[in-house]
Amino acid sequence: MDSIVECRNLTKCFPGCVALNSINLSIPKGQIVGLLGPNGSGKSTLIKLMNGLLTPTAGEVCINGMKPGAETKKIVSYLPERTYLNDWMSVQNIIDFFGDFYADFSKAKAYDMLQRLHINPNRRIKTLSKGTKEKVQLILVMSREAQLYILDEPIGGVDPAARDYILDTIISNYSKDATLLISTHLISDIEKILDGVIFINMGNIVLTASVDKIREKENKSVDEFFREVFRC
Amino acid sequence: MLGKMMKYEIKATQRTFLPIYGLIIIFALLIRSFTQFNFQHMSGAFSFLMGIVILIYVILIAAAFIMTIVATAKRFTTNLLGDEGYLSFTLPVKIHSHIDCKMLVSLMWAVLSVIVTLLSVFVLSVNTDFINKNNPLFAGLKADYSRYDNMAYLISFEIIVLVLISMLCCILQIYASATVGNLCGKHRRLASFGTFIGLGIAQMIVYSFIINYIKNFSLPMDEQAMLSAMAVNIGIAMAVTAAFCVAFYFLTYWLLSRKLNLE
Numbered sequence: 132m133d134s135i136v137e138c139r140n141l142t143k144c145f146p147g148c149v150a151l152n153s154i155n156l157s158i159p160k161g162q163i164v165g166l167l168g169p170n171g172s173g174k175s176t177l178i179k180l181m182n183g184l185l186t187p188t189a190g191e192v193c194i195n196g197m198k199p200g201a202e203t204k205k206i207v208s209y210l211p212e213r214t215y216l217n218d219w220m221s222v223q224n225i226i227d228f229f230g231d232f233y234a235d236f237s238k239a240k241a242y243d244m245l246q247r248l249h250i251n252p253n254r255r256i257k258t259l260s261k262g263t264k265e266k267v268q269l270i271l272v273m274s275r276e277a278q279l280y281i282l283d284e285p286i287g288g289v290d291p292a293a294r295d296y297i298l299d300t301i302i303s304n305y306s307k308d309a310t311l312l313i314s315t316h317l318i319s320d321i322e323k324i325l326d327g328v329i330f331i332n333m334g335n336i337v338l339t340a341s342v343d344k345i346r347e348k349e350n351k352s353v354d355e356f357f358r359e360v361f362r363c
Numbered sequence: 364m365l366g367k368m369m370k371y372e373i374k375a376t377q378r379t380f381l382p383i384y385g386l387i388i389i390f391a392l393l394i395r396s397f398t399q400f401n402f403q404h405m406s407g408a409f410s411f412l413m414g415i416v417i418l419i420y421v422i423l424i425a426a427a428f429i430m431t432i433v434a435t436a437k438r439f440t441t442n443l444l445g446d447e448g449y450l451s452f453t454l455p456v457k458i459h460s461h462i463d464c465k466m467l468v469s470l471m472w473a474v475l476s477v478i479v480t481l482l483s484v485f486v487l488s489v490n491t492d493f494i495n496k497n498n499p500l501f502a503g504l505k506a507d508y509s510r511y512d513n514m515a516y517l518i519s520f521e522i523i524v525l526v527l528i529s530m531l532c533c534i535l536q537i538y539a540s541a542t543v544g545n546l547c548g549k550h551r552r553l554a555s556f557g558t559f560i561g562l563g564i565a566q567m568i569v570y571s572f573i574i575n576y577i578k579n580f581s582l583p584m585d586e587q588a589m590l591s592a593m594a595v596n597i598g599i600a601m602a603v604t605a606a607f608c609v610a611f612y613f614l615t616y617w618l619l620s621r622k623l624n625l626e
Contacts, residue, residue, distance in 0.1 A: 182452070232456070
């Protein structure tokens with residue numbers, strides 16, 4: 132099976148700690164994969180390396196066979212765990228911005244999702260609450276026809292009532308041959324949509340498996356199995 | 364892509380500069396209209412008001428130049444090295460385009476600050492006597508240019524280019540310092556400031572070596588030869604400053620492409 136992400140001996144060290152310890156990983160195309168691990172396990176570091184926001188200390192990461200760069204950014208739609216929106220823009224401005232830079236961005240899709248989430252496109256980003264900003268970011272990311280969606284904590288900041296809607300938004304808006312990599316702590320909320328999982332802890336890949344295999348072999352849900360593996 | 368990036372960069376920064384430029388022109392017009400009154404009949408309150416208006420005008424001009432430097436540093440650090448960097452660096456553009464875009468827009472505001480300041484001085488001082496063709500200032504300039512012919516035009520051109528390259532050098536020195544500072548964990552601002560001072564000292568050392576070298580040549584007494592020597596010296600200054608621009612640009616590029624570490 133073709134891989135969309137390939138990590139070879141990928142290592143990232145920060146002063147005083149090894150965030151990723153020579154990991155080897157392959158993420159196949161066309162799947163929804165959960166990147167799961169406790170706080171500080173290396174999830175965000177791995178995701179940032181895939182997006183070229185960090186540079187590896189050793190080893191390499193390839194997206195569709197290419198090192199992170201302008202070409203990979205055309206096919207990756209990334210939702211970071213923090214707010215990256217420019218305060219001076221309105222929601223409409225940021226939609227125009229995405230339309231200008233990403234050839235695969237659909238403005239119609241973005242406006243449709245805004246309307247369904249009752250977000251006024253004329254509002255200044257500065258005036259939006261943190262949760263609404265996260266929803267706007269998710270709309271921007273999911274309005275692209277990307278080959279790889281990387282979502283870092285997509286439901287962490289939104290209320291439980293909106294989570295199902297957001298998960299539905301994610302599922303109904305990604306193209307079926309695309310790959311979705313979702314990093315989160317809230318496993319029970321997302322496990323129903325996952326095809327496979329990657330467990331990561333202290334910079335090492337602990338397990339890669341399909342959700343069905345975990346259920347069959349361990350006779351547990353992913354959430355229960357995660358709690359067992361990472362018990363404190 | 365560069366055009367699109369510059370469009371958004373101008374939109375993001377114009378809110379800082381356009382109001383200051385507008386106020387500079389308005390205050391220049393205010394001062395000019397005040398000076399139309401006869402000073403001898405001015406009351407104390409009127410003189411005080413006039414003093415305040417002149418003070419604000421001077422502060423606004425200083426603010427335009429300070430803001431050019433502050434906005435250059437702030438846009439680079441927030442939009443590339445801060446949270447907004449998560450969006451900027453995931454746009455499908457090359458690292459060169461990020462630097463080129465910010466550099467060109469900062470240079471544009473620096474040049475506009477100079478033009479607006481000159482325009483406001485023009486508004487303050489120009490009257491029908493000044494525009495008059497017989498103004499001794501124009502006559503003197505015209506005489507000098509015709510006397511020294513091509514050399515005067517060459518030196519004028521060189522000075523304008525040198526000013527532009529020097530502005531560019533300052534902008535790129537800020538970018539290189541901010542990028543080096545970004546590598547230094549907790550004390551990023553302090554490290555950026557220290558790097559800026561260090562790079563400034565390095566420039567001073569190189570310039571002082573060159574000045575010492577030039578000093579060894581005896582100054583020609585002939586006016587025309589002196590102008591030629593001046594043109595050559597300005598040319599050397601241009602080349603050295605341009606070399607610093609290239610060095611700062613590639614240091615920034617290398618660090619952003621090979622050592623980028625967004626928190």
